[in-house]
Amino acid sequence: MKEFLFSVLCLLFISSTTFAGEVIVFHAGSLSVPFKKMKAVFEKEHPGTEVRLEPSGSVKAIRKVTDLHKPCDVVASADYSLIPKMMFPKYADHVKVFATNELVLCYTPKSKFADKINRNNWFEILKNKEVRWGFSNPNLDPCGYRALMMLSLASDYYRKPIFEELLSKTGIKRTELNGKEVVSVPENLRPKGNLTIRPKAVALLGLLESGAIDYAVEYKSVALQHGLKFVELPKEINLSSLRFKENYAKVKVKLGNGKTVEGRPIAYGITVVKGAPHPKEAELWEDFVTSKEGAEILKECYQNPVYPPKVINAGE
Numbered sequence: 283m284k285e286f287l288f289s290v291l292c293l294l295f296i297s298s299t300t301f302a303g304e305v306i307v308f309h310a311g312s313l314s315v316p317f318k319k320m321k322a323v324f325e326k327e328h329p330g331t332e333v334r335l336e337p338s339g340s341v342k343a344i345r346k347v348t349d350l351h352k353p354c355d356v357v358a359s360a361d362y363s364l365i366p367k368m369m370f371p372k373y374a375d376h377v378k379v380f381a382t383n384e385l386v387l388c389y390t391p392k393s394k395f396a397d398k399i400n401r402n403n404w405f406e407i408l409k410n411k412e413v414r415w416g417f418s419n420p421n422l423d424p425c426g427y428r429a430l431m432m433l434s435l436a437s438d439y440y441r442k443p444i445f446e447e448l449l450s451k452t453g454i455k456r457t458e459l460n461g462k463e464v465v466s467v468p469e470n471l472r473p474k475g476n477l478t479i480r481p482k483a484v485a486l487l488g489l490l491e492s493g494a495i496d497y498a499v500e501y502k503s504v505a506l507q508h509g510l511k512f513v514e515l516p517k518e519i520n521l522s523s524l525r526f527k528e529n530y531a532k533v534k535v536k537l538g539n540g541k542t543v544e545g546r547p548i549a550y551g552i553t554v555v556k557g558a559p560h561p562k563e564a565e566l567w568e569d570f571v572t573s574k575e576g577a578e579i580l581k582e583c584y585q586n587p588v589y590p591p592k593v594i595n596a597g598e
Contacts, residue, residue, distance in 0.1 A: 304332040305563035306353055308343040310360035310550065311484035312383070312425065312500075315507045316583040317358070317571075323579070324570050331563050339423030339482040344368045347555055354555050355564035358571070360501075361424035362551025362594075367541070370596040374553040378591040380572045381550040381580055383501045384522030385425075385432050386512040393496035396511065404513045405436060405444045408497060415497040416478035416486050420454075420467045420535060424548075425483035427535040428521055429499040430454065430465045431545045434533045435519040438463075451475050462532055469538030501548075506584035521548045549588070 309317055314337045321333040338346070340359040346352045348368060357374070359365055365377040387404050389396055395407045408415050420426035430449075434456055437444045445456050445465075451474040455466045473479045478495050480486050486498040487508055502522075505512040517523045521530055530545035537543065552571055558564040570576055577587035 303330065303560055303563045304334055305355045305560050305567045306334045306336070307356045307358065307567065308336050308338065308346055308352075308354050309356075309358035310340045310343065310424070311337045311482040312360055312504050313337070313358055313550070314484060315504075316580050316585055319579050319583065320571060320576060323575070324567065327570075328563075328566060331566070333567060337482070337484070339418060339426070340364055341368075341424070342422045342481065348373055353559050355558040355560050356552060356554055356567055358550065358552040359424070360548070360550055361428075361543070362549050363543075363546070364424070365551050365553050366594065366596070369553065369555075373556055375556060375596045377551040377553045377594050378568065378572050379549050379551050379594070380576070380588050380591040382522070382586040382588060383503055383548045383550070384515075384520045385428055385499060385548070386502045386505050386514055386520070387497055388490060388500045388505045388510045388512045389497045390490060390493075390511060392493045393490075393511075395496075399497075399513055401513055401515060404497075404515075405440065405442065405448065409447055411476060413497065414476045414478065414495040415499075416480065416489065416495050417499040418483040418486065419471060419479050419481050421469065421471070421538045423482045424543075425499065425501060426479070427465075427467070427537065427543050428548065430467070430535050431530065431533045432499070432515065432519050432521065434463045434465055435530070435545070436515075438532075439516060439518050448477075452477065452479075462534055464542075465533065465535045467535060467538050471538075503583060503585040521545065523547060551594075552591075 347354050362377050362379045394413050399407050417429035418426035433445045453468040457464050489495045490498050533545040535543045554564045554568050572591040577589040580587040
């Protein structure tokens with residue numbers, strides 16, 4: 283009997299130390315690779331704490347908190363500005379800007395015209411009826427609405443009707459208002475022809491690698507992480523440079539829910555959710571992601587860290 287009780291106590295002790303806590307993280311799909319590496323390091327440094335990663339488009343990630351009220355400790359968005367817009371002040375009281383990125387056009391050696399595409403003709407190749415290409419849903423994923431911003435900026439940069447020629451069958455429209463380009467996105471997108479749209483940008487990678495599509499608008503870090511070929515776009519249109527922030531701001535995207543997103547350099551944000559079920563672990567994870575150690579992991583994954591992070595508090 284004593285041996286039995288001793289065994290039970292040992293099991294309880296092991297259980298309490300091994301599964302001391304967890305942290306639930308809803309995050310942008312483009313953070314999947316660095317966050318998996320961070321998870322491995324973090325769990326070693328904090329024995330007994332499990333990091334549960336749930337990737338999706340950033341808009342969807344936030345809506346799972348604000349609309350569906352799913353248990354969540356930390357949100358990490360590919361567009362930091364979504365956190366103040368959608369979560370302040372009820373669901374979050376701060377956001378830390380911790381990384382940057384840029385848009386590229388990904389492809390593989392199997393892609394049609396892979397041997398001919400470059401930064402001066404990529405839009406001509408995408409127009410070809412034999413070519414299949416894609417981007418993510420602008421209503422769910424920042425990479426999607428950034429793809430639309432890029433295409434609008436490209437029309438002005440190359441002085442060609444690129445936006446209209448590539449998106450004429452999507453229901454996505456571009457109009458001019460007060461000197462700015464306003465891109466309007468239908469609530470329900472039904473692309474036709476050679477265009478494919480998926481809920482999040484990383485969902486296009488399998489299609490690209492299998493040959494189901496030839497090209498996809500992605501983040502540069504994602505392209506490098508997956509060993510993909512890519513066309514590096516001019517800084518005037520790839521949303522990477524503070525130098526061209528005024529140029530990016532010429533474009534606004536009106537989403538299907540009526541909300542508007544303004545063009546700006548790509549920057550990622552992270553926050554602890556108010557009322558997080560595991561507040562201590564949530565703060566530890568946020569601190570780790572935005573630490574020097576986290577910044578080094580981001581670099582290893584071809585993502586540009588912002589260290590120390592820029593902190594924006596609610597009410598500022």
